[in-house]
Amino acid sequence: MSTVADLLKRPEVKETVLKTVQLDGQVVLKIMQHCDGALPAIVTGQLLGLDVGQTMEVTDCFPFPSPEDEGDSSTNYQLDMMRCLREVNVDNNTVGWYQSSVLGQYQTQEMIETFISYHDSIRKCVCIVYDPQRQQRGQVGLRAIRLKDSFIELFKEHKLTGKELREAGVGWRDVFIEVPVKIHNSSLAQALIADLNPAPGATAGDLDRLSLANAGYLSKTMGNLIECMDDMLAEQGKVSMYHRNVARQQQQLATWLQKRKQENIARRAAGEEPLPEEDPALFKPIPEPSALDQYLVTNQIASYCDMLGGAAEKGMAKMYLVQALQKATQQ
Known part of the structure; x- marks a missing residue:
């Protein structure tokens, strides 16, 4: 119930x-x-x-x-x-x-x-x-x-x-x-757009889309892509440094542990109390660097690659179109 x-x-x-x-x-x-x-x-x-x-x-x-323009008057x-x-x-x-x-x-x-x-x-x-x-x-x-x-x-x-x-x-x-x-x-x-008369022929905007001048756009995008690659190398350097520090710390810990064991053997032989073989205050774990910046740089690189690919694809299509127009005018 x-x-x-x-x-x-x-x-x-x-x-x-x-x-x-x-x-x-x-x-x-x-x-x-x-x-x-x-x-x-x-x-x-x-x-x-x-x-x-x-x-x-x-x-x-x-x-x-x-x-x-921001100030005290624009707070709210x-x-x-x-x-x-x-x-x-x-x-x-x-x-x-x-x-x-x-x-x-x-x-x-x-x-x-x-x-x-x-x-x-x-x-x-x-x-x-x-x-x-x-x-x-x-x-x-x-x-x-x-x-x-x-x-x-x-x-x-x-x-x-x-x-x-x-x-x-x-x-x-x-x-x-x-x-x-x-x-x-x-x-x-929508009713207004349907009532308007379409523009006769090609407009200026249509002609601008057929422009083949994309060298400036491609060079700027390539420059940004190169900067992102440098950032990616810097992030990889941080990760490599972290792994080297971890390996160095593990080597130092092994050396210290071996030395402590030999010291404890001598202390036992002398009838003394052995020392602890773990010292958490001596070797603290090294924090792993954040991977967020690396993820963001990788996303940006993928975005630039997509932009370059799209620009190159459209540029090739325009060149084939211009080539076909030139052949048609020569005939």
């Missing part, structure tokens, strides 16, 4: 997995305008919306003040903006933030710490990363980023050594998760 406590007990609500981030058209335009206007500086802003099942609906956003800027939006019946639920990036550079420890600060109150927090340079090259410059739940738990427990991450089955690909982005427009906006 059910008791009153069983009847009043709330059923456990199973947390759904976020599969899609839906951005309103005005949100995309606001993000692009803010990030493009602040180049080459990195800017951020707040995302507002609703968590609807497996979809995070982002319906509005507003920019954060730049570091030069975020709360003031959300209060003003609430007064005009606009969604004021925080669902994450957006930020700009330069050539795909966003995988930093500061981003992870920001995710952790949001995670306690917003379980499905997302970050929209916008790359203006990538957008100018005709590629999609928007991407939605999240942290994997298993990595968040390890980060909170400060279990970031290589051994602890391997035991948990968390690799460098398991730090950030990219969520598919869907652009949504209201029915009035």
